[in-house]
Amino acid sequence: MRNSELLAQFQRYDVVLVPDRDEPEWWAGAPSVLRTDDGTFYLAARMREGESPRGLRGYEVRILRSSDGIAFEPVCSILREDVPIPGFERPALIRDAETGLFRLYLCGPWRGGPWRIMRLDDVADPADFAPATCRPVLSAEEAGPAGVRQFKDPFILHAAGQYHMLVIGTGQVERVYHYVSDDGDAWRRTADGPAFDLGGWHNFYTRPGCLVPVGAGYLFVYEGSHTTWHDPSYNIATGLAFTLGLETFTDLTPHQPLLTSTTPGDYHTWRYSHWLWVGEELWAYAEVARPNNTNEIRLFRLRRG
Numbered sequence: 001m002r003n004s005e006l007l008a009q010f011q012r013y014d015v016v017l018v019p020d021r022d023e024p025e026w027w028a029g030a031p032s033v034l035r036t037d038d039g040t041f042y043l044a045a046r047m048r049e050g051e052s053p054r055g056l057r058g059y060e061v062r063i064l065r066s067s068d069g070i071a072f073e074p075v076c077s078i079l080r081e082d083v084p085i086p087g088f089e090r091p092a093l094i095r096d097a098e099t100g101l102f103r104l105y106l107c108g109p110w111r112g113g114p115w116r117i118m119r120l121d122d123v124a125d126p127a128d129f130a131p132a133t134c135r136p137v138l139s140a141e142e143a144g145p146a147g148v149r150q151f152k153d154p155f156i157l158h159a160a161g162q163y164h165m166l167v168i169g170t171g172q173v174e175r176v177y178h179y180v181s182d183d184g185d186a187w188r189r190t191a192d193g194p195a196f197d198l199g200g201w202h203n204f205y206t207r208p209g210c211l212v213p214v215g216a217g218y219l220f221v222y223e224g225s226h227t228t229w230h231d232p233s234y235n236i237a238t239g240l241a242f243t244l245g246l247e248t249f250t251d252l253t254p255h256q257p258l259l260t261s262t263t264p265g266d267y268h269t270w271r272y273s274h275w276l277w278v279g280e281e282l283w284a285y286a287e288v289a290r291p292n293n294t295n296e297i298r299l300f301r302l303r304r305g
Helices: 003-009
Strands: 014-017 027-035 041-048 058-066 073-079 092-095 102-109 115-119 135-138 150-159 162-170 174-181 205-213 218-225 237-243 270-278 281-289 295-303
Touching (some): 014 027, 014 041, 027 281, 041 295, 058 102
Parallel strands (some): 115 150
Antiparallel strands (some): 014 295, 027 041, 058 073, 092 102, 102 115, 205 218, 218 237, 270 281, 281 295
16 A cells, blocks of 8 residues: 555544543543453543643543444543542553453553552453552662653553563653563563654654554554654654564654644644554544544544455
8 A cells, every 4th residue: 555545544534432521621642452352342442631730631532432443432441530549641441361351551640749650450440440550660770771761651561471561761751661560560671762753754752653454564653743843742743664573663754754633733743543454455544633623533444455
């Protein structure tokens, strides 16, 4: 498929989740999606308000269920006051590789300290996640490389007998770091430096989106921003890289992003995407900017070929 044909498919989408208020800075986003063997979809999303200080606006992680992956109904609400935590960002919803139980990872400032990756107790039904079971599993103080002060926005995948986490490590900038774990609780770094660094159009921030199995290897969907862009901390675009064995990553879009919002407005944000195969189609859920400085979750369905 040529790039022009691929990009044309991103012109069409379904709106999956909108913010609770249609007002600037209110966002629905950061989707983490899985599909069970019976075809049921589960979506974990971060709901954000526009009134608190930036970085502390994520007031809820909402879990939703769908039979078709388009029309979702909420089944669980985890409020920041319930943990308690000052604010959420991207969650990661997965299933335990051995038990099949559902597992939810969160991120945010833990007990007045820096941002950490946390998890809740596993459950048989995502409606039963209990905020009181939240505890940290990855902190920069204990497992971070030099210069990294905190971790946020994990993407987690089980492959080749291990859990893999691609995560944002923040210091002066945001970079991608790769951690592995045998059980999803104790994590260790795969390298001293970033797994995928700054460069080209993503010279301000470079962040993980997700990993997509493509036969021999994986597409690495990454996101980033440029120092010259308007509000580059939040005006985030998406690119693609490739990895054969999750050790090194080759940038496939080094000169310009692949995807930005097609909706006119102050922001071209297309970020926090989660891609998964559904039959012969590749479905991409993403947080995308709307014209009035709000964000919504959109579903893009790409044909194979």
